[in-house]
Amino acid sequence: MNSKKLAALTVPSFIPFDRTSCRPFYKQIYDGYRAAILSGRLQPGQRLPSTRALAVELKISRLPVINAYEQLLHEGYIEGKIGAGTYVKDSIPDELAAPVLVSDSAGRPGGPPRSSRMARADSRGKNMSVEKELLGPFRVSLPALDHFPHQVWSRLVSRHAKNLSADLMAYGDPAGHLPLREAIAKYLRAARAVNCETRQILIVSGSQMALQICAMALLTPRDAACIEEPGYPGARYALRSTGATLIPIALDGEGIRVEEIASRGKKVRVVYVTPSHQYPLGLSMSASRRLELLDWAQQRRSWIVEDDYDSEYRYASRPIGALQGMDTNSRVIYIGTFSKVLFPSLRLGYVVAPPLLLNKFIRVRETLDLFSPTLYQLVLTDFLQEGHFARHLRRMRSVYLRRRNALVEGLGRHLGELLKPCNADAGLHLSAFLPQGMDDLEIVRRIAQREISASPLSACYMSRRPKSGLILGFGGSDESQIGPAVQTLSKIVRELAR
Numbered sequence: 001m002n003s004k005k006l007a008a009l010t011v012p013s014f015i016p017f018d019r020t021s022c023r024p025f026y027k028q029i030y031d032g033y034r035a036a037i038l039s040g041r042l043q044p045g046q047r048l049p050s051t052r053a054l055a056v057e058l059k060i061s062r063l064p065v066i067n068a069y070e071q072l073l074h075e076g077y078i079e080g081k082i083g084a085g086t087y088v089k090d091s092i093p094d095e096l097a098a099p100v101l102v103s104d105s106a107g108r109p110g111g112p113p114r115s116s117r118m119a120r121a122d123s124r125g126k127n128m129s130v131e132k133e134l135l136g137p138f139r140v141s142l143p144a145l146d147h148f149p150h151q152v153w154s155r156l157v158s159r160h161a162k163n164l165s166a167d168l169m170a171y172g173d174p175a176g177h178l179p180l181r182e183a184i185a186k187y188l189r190a191a192r193a194v195n196c197e198t199r200q201i202l203i204v205s206g207s208q209m210a211l212q213i214c215a216m217a218l219l220t221p222r223d224a225a226c227i228e229e230p231g232y233p234g235a236r237y238a239l240r241s242t243g244a245t246l247i248p249i250a251l252d253g254e255g256i257r258v259e260e261i262a263s264r265g266k267k268v269r270v271v272y273v274t275p276s277h278q279y280p281l282g283l284s285m286s287a288s289r290r291l292e293l294l295d296w297a298q299q300r301r302s303w304i305v306e307d308d309y310d311s312e313y314r315y316a317s318r319p320i321g322a323l324q325g326m327d328t329n330s331r332v333i334y335i336g337t338f339s340k341v342l343f344p345s346l347r348l349g350y351v352v353a354p355p356l357l358l359n360k361f362i363r364v365r366e367t368l369d370l371f372s373p374t375l376y377q378l379v380l381t382d383f384l385q386e387g388h389f390a391r392h393l394r395r396m397r398s399v400y401l402r403r404r405n406a407l408v409e410g411l412g413r414h415l416g417e418l419l420k421p422c423n424a425d426a427g428l429h430l431s432a433f434l435p436q437g438m439d440d441l442e443i444v445r446r447i448a449q450r451e452i453s454a455s456p457l458s459a460c461y462m463s464r465r466p467k468s469g470l471i472l473g474f475g476g477s478d479e480s481q482i483g484p485a486v487q488t489l490s491k492i493v494r495e496l497a498r
């Protein structure tokens with residue numbers, strides 16, 4: 001730990017201490033430190049002055065200083081022991097990391113306007129909006145829309161749109177259209193080795209809703225939830241919207257480190273994982289790690305949320321069966337989506353809920369949004385039942401393989417020494433590390449000006465020491481776009497590396 005001391009002999013300027021103010025002394029100290037930590041003015045590892053020294057400097061008793069430090073410790077901003085040295089913490093709980101408007105809020109009676117947990121959960125996502133609006137090469141989470149079987153799809157849409165009977169136009173089943181649930185259960189058993197019955201399938205508006213249902217059904221503000229580090233920001237937003245504490249857990253070559261989860265004690269109620277194709281790094285969880293995780297969940301009576309968002313596409317080996325299929329104790333909630341295998345604006349996905357959670361999940365789903373549009377559920381049912389889905393997947397594998405090869409080859413040729421790709425054997429994206437210290441957000445901003453839309457890897461980290469890198473989607477860009485885009489990217493990375 002870096003034990004660089006703060007200038008301990010004068011009152012730190014970020015504490016606008018006013019002894020005539022009606023705000024209690026401890027609160028003024030607490031607010032000053034909190035804002036300085038969140039704004040990055042105080043860096044991880046920096047040592048705080050002792051409570052005694054600060055009290056002397058402020059010419060107040062030690063008690064308000066101790067109270068302020070205790071509050072900061074309790075809320076996870078600092079670590080150590082009061083009296084024996086306290087330091088700014090390396091990683092702060094994500095829900096605490098919402099931006100603080102220091103100058104605006106400090107003097108105003110009642111402080112800043114209050115926002116709900118859900119609104120706060122979104123605030124960090126603004127960083128990523130740069131690339132969200134662009135549909136250029138490397139756009140993450142985009143399938144090959146140019147290969148979508150539009151004719152078949154529009155025939156099925158018009159078939160159902162013409163014949164919607166009154167009962168299909170009225171309210172639908174919150175769990176979803178039964179034939180669609182049957183078709184999905186059949187597909188999951190055969191293709192993903194998921195162990196499920198139709199009644200366990202719940203149709204939702206994509207994985208994001210599935211994650212929100214898990215969060216709302218399983219977590220309270222007193223609970224802790226673990227998430228892979230780096231991990232999927234969408235899961236982070238959903239899980240922390242409930243006020244639960246999020247704990248980032250490091251990965252090693254086999255997947256999430258279960259021993260680190262176990263060391264966090266019995267309050268960990270949910271663990272979110274992407275075992276088939278870790279988002280964003282792309283590795284798959286080893287069989288022994290899967291068993292270890294399942295064993296831990298069973299012993300602790302905790303839940304595992306398995307996000308199987310793009311495992312249909314593997315290029316070097318056969319698709320790996322779902323973790324859910326190995327679970328003999330019904331501790332896994334399995335989530336899947338049609339966003340990658342069909343298209344994201346369809347907003348259809350599914351949850352395979354353990355029988356114990358089924359009714360609760362349906363109630364939460366109804367609260368969020370009564371049910372998914374019946375018309376598209378009917379269309380998708382036919383698309384699955386008539387074999388179009390299986391055909392589409394088969395065709396897309398070779399399309400994605402070509403795109404992935406073009407990207408790997410281009411990166412090797414133009415950026416070999418600057419960008420170190422992670423595993424690219426599956427899915428629709430590839431992550432690559434930049435040299436430490438390079439600002440990935442700046443690269444993303446600059447390439448966005450050239451209509452190229454990668455995502456910054458650092459946005460997937462909760463800790464304040466993220467790795468720098470790029471997440472490059474190849475699903476939505478054909479080979480003729482990939483080559484020139486790699487060259488532009490290479491130019492920009494080299495400019496910044498200089």
Ligand SMILES: Cc1ncc(COP(=O)(O)O)c(C=O)c1O
Nearest residue numbers: 141206207208232279309337339
């Ligand atoms: C890890 C992960 N889960 C889920 C999704 C898909 O979300 P949705 O089904 O809400 O479109 C994505 C999309 O990018 C993802 O990367």
